[in-house]
Amino acid sequence: xxxxxxxxxxxxxxxxxxxxxxxxxxxxxxxxxxxxxxxxxxxxxxxxxxxxxxxxxxxxxxxxxxxxxxxxxx
Numbered sequence: 001x002x003x004x005x006x007x008x009x010x011x012x013x014x015x016x017x018x019x020x021x022x023x024x025x026x027x028x029x030x031x032x033x034x035x036x037x038x039x040x041x042x043x044x045x046x047x048x049x050x051x052x053x054x055x056x057x058x059x060x061x062x063x064x065x066x067x068x069x070x071x072x073x074x
Contacts, residue, residue, distance in 0.1 A: 010018070053059045 009015075050059070054061045
């Protein structure tokens with residue numbers, strides 16, 4: 001026994017328009033994802049540089065730590 005059902009299929013021109021729109025939206029998401037990844041990479045690089053500078057003494061983090069804990073270092 002074969003079950004037959006009607007399926008509405010949009011015209012080919014509409015299918016192409018839908019496919020084009022999906023491709024454009026996908027490109028936007030790809031661009032945003034790449035930009036977000038670049039920002040993450042730069043922030044991680046900055047974090048590493050700040051930690052390195054603090055550990056090697058190139059920056060003094062005592063004042064920042066004091067403000068964060070409420071301790072007066074002067």
